[in-house]
Amino acid sequence: MKKEEARAKGLFGKCPYVTAQQLLKGKWAILIMHELSLGTKRFKELQRNIDITQATLTTQLRYMEEEGLVHREVYPEVPPRVEYSLTPIGEEFLPVLKSIENWGNKYIDFIKQGSYGHA
């Protein structure tokens, strides 16, 4: 950890913004967090609701599991069942999710009003 300190990546675990950015960098992280905020979901459910590839979803979930945001519960049944839910620190993300939702909706209104000039 020498040169990394120069670039923002080295601020992971120090600056809250960099940290959050790293955690949510995945294209789907926010969507997944939102889905899980609605309750425990099975793998297939997530895949259907978000319309994401198996491989990609698996990768994202593994990542978020490693980060401690998501809990993975495996039921050794036939056919297999795996359920995902938010961990405590994952639950703490809910306010962020809520404010993102608010702002996202405001922004959607904003572009619908044609308040900006591109396209």
Added chain:
Amino acid sequence: MKKEEARAKGLFGKCPYVTAQQLLKGKWAILIMHELSLGTKRFKELQRNIDITQATLTTQLRYMEEEGLVHREVYPEVPPRVEYSLTPIGEEFLPVLKSIENWGNKYIDFIKQGSYGHA
């Protein structure tokens, strides 16, 4: 715009989460928003504070300007001066920023407690 409707990208402007994700997808978007939330900044200031390349910063700012999040004011002086600030819809992002900061800090505490098992 046909196949894109199938994938989440087509939800831009519909789903608030997808919309927000698209807007903030840049590695630096949140950092820049944070800097600008502290007040108007010159290009060079941003570059110094965030430690980002000129090219990358320019790209990001242009993008955010197009999205209507950032305002760019050019002063035709010598040497040139360009100042960046938040637009109204950009200001609306502040609550999100605040909640991200809160959560980011919680998460930083979380990993410092060694509450999770990797590395």
Added chain:
DNA sequence: CGGCATCCTGTGTGATACTG
């Protein structure tokens, strides 16, 4: 069903050099 391995590609990001 849930997942992994593999391959492949787009693009986001960075380094560098040049311009007004």
Added chain:
DNA sequence: CAGTATCACACAGGATGCCG
């Protein structure tokens, strides 16, 4: 100072096929 232009590259993310 504030860009633009170009090149290079790593990596996220999609497609496909196979496995327990």
